[in-house]
Amino acid sequence: MEKKTRRDFMKTLGVSIGATGVLTSSLLSSCNRVEAVSGDKIKVLTAGGQLVEVDISQLKPAEFPSLSENQERGRKGIPGKSWVMVIDLSKCRNARECMKACQDHHQLRPEQHHINVLQMQDAEHTAPYYMPKPCQHCDDPPCTKVCPVNATFKRDDGIVLIDNERCIGCRFCIAACPYSARVFNWFEPRDAEKYEGVTYNIEANVPQKKGTISKCLFSADLLREDKLPSCVSACPNGVYWFGDRNEDAVTNGTTKETVRFSELIKDNAAYTLMEELGTKPRVFYLPPKDRAFPFEGDAPDHHDA
């Protein structure tokens, strides 16, 4: 029997390893191929939360944004921006389109509100008015400071976000927020089965998770695509102005008119809510003067029509 040298052994080892590699990779690639049979349709949920139907032959495996990448990007914010919202109370007629658009975008149940239109009367003899109230995105937010797990945080572009992968549901932030801007997922979120398996997008807080906090985030996922937040573009009455304070411009969601933020604020004597608390809100209100619509109490639900 001939004696095998160490060199011979290494040679056979190398060849067999190479062969196994080729075999496995070809096996794997055959598994990955999607059968291209046209005519069959499949239902797909888009990142925006819409259920669409596409031909199965059109399907290609997509690069899924990884959760950790989403979280890292979501914490950094959009460089150079400083988002502000201006709400013109004289234009609001309680159409509630903002609330509807928001609930559709952020997977909220009917009783959950990131933005809520309130009926206000400041004192006994003052005029009642409608007031949409989103998160105020304070520059000195009380809510982020009480979070024991760093789940809620302030970004450099001004938005206060929540990471429901970190949230433990202690609800300290709900107690700390003077504007009652936060909601808790007491039950399974709306359309939970539709969102199963979708990678969590921290900038839309979708999919929602039972037992965690949710809050308004100025539709940060849309801002990244240079689109206005969903409540702003849904308003039919020109109530909302939104823009970048650093470049001193805000755009109306209805008319798409762009004006200088500083002039709008100055000319209309804008105010912020509970400024005495020193929270420095980013949502500015124009007083309900010269109103376009009379106050009618509980307005009829326009969505039934």
Added chain:
Amino acid sequence: MYKRINLFIAVLFVLPAFQVIGQDWVVPAENSAIENPQEYTLKNVKLGKDLYMVNCKSCHGDPGKNNPLPLVPVPPDVVSDQMQSNSVGDLYYKMSIGKGAMPQFETTISEDNRWRIVNFIMNYNSNRKQLLEDKPPVKAQLLASINEDDGTVNVFAEYEDKGGDYSKLVDVPVIFSLKKTFGNLELGECITNENGRSDFIIPGSLIGNEEGFVTIVVSLGEDYEAKDVILENAKICMSKEVPKLIRQGVIWSTNDNLPMWLLLSYIGMVGGAWLAIGYVVFQIIKIRKYSKE
């Protein structure tokens, strides 16, 4: 196809419903009979058009283009029979008082101006002579260059005449705006001179991006069909300041925002306390040891 038929049936049923809603709005007889105190002149119609564009267009759409906002009921087009079947008094009453989605403009537009808008609507009435005619937009060309030293934009405009030749556009407003994140901020306009040329000084107080670059959009009014000139990356403005919002100095919840001095002094204090305790314990052990000896 099936869906389309469904939609068609739905539209068949819903359309009359809208008309009923529209006709439901009864104007008191004394208001309906009021005549327009503003004269029906070209000047008043033009002023009415400007007011319409600012206050009404967002819902009612452009006259004759049938592009209203999809509200319930749908705001009627200015040219439509639903609108034109109203008397001038009806129109004035309805725009003043408002109903449902229609705002009450008596709080925001003066009486004279409301009558001017009525004049503009009457411009499309079949019983009246049309004073302001909608001409199709004229093909035009716009050239613009920017002088970064003094912040002036030089403009030259020309239009295509009937013969197909281009000749200079005289006495026409050119609109300048600044590109912002969600839209264009209008800066102002200038009128072209007899050579079809014009200059516009960009105010230096504008805010550009972090490096001070801005994008200026130059456009002709809607009477002309011309490509907007987009002057990109002009360095004529102040650069945008980006203040830091995230404050350093919290020791809890956010490790990233923890300043080094706070971390070191915290660790130093805790470590010092443990050292002191350790020293005491060590001394006690030592005393025990000596007492045994």
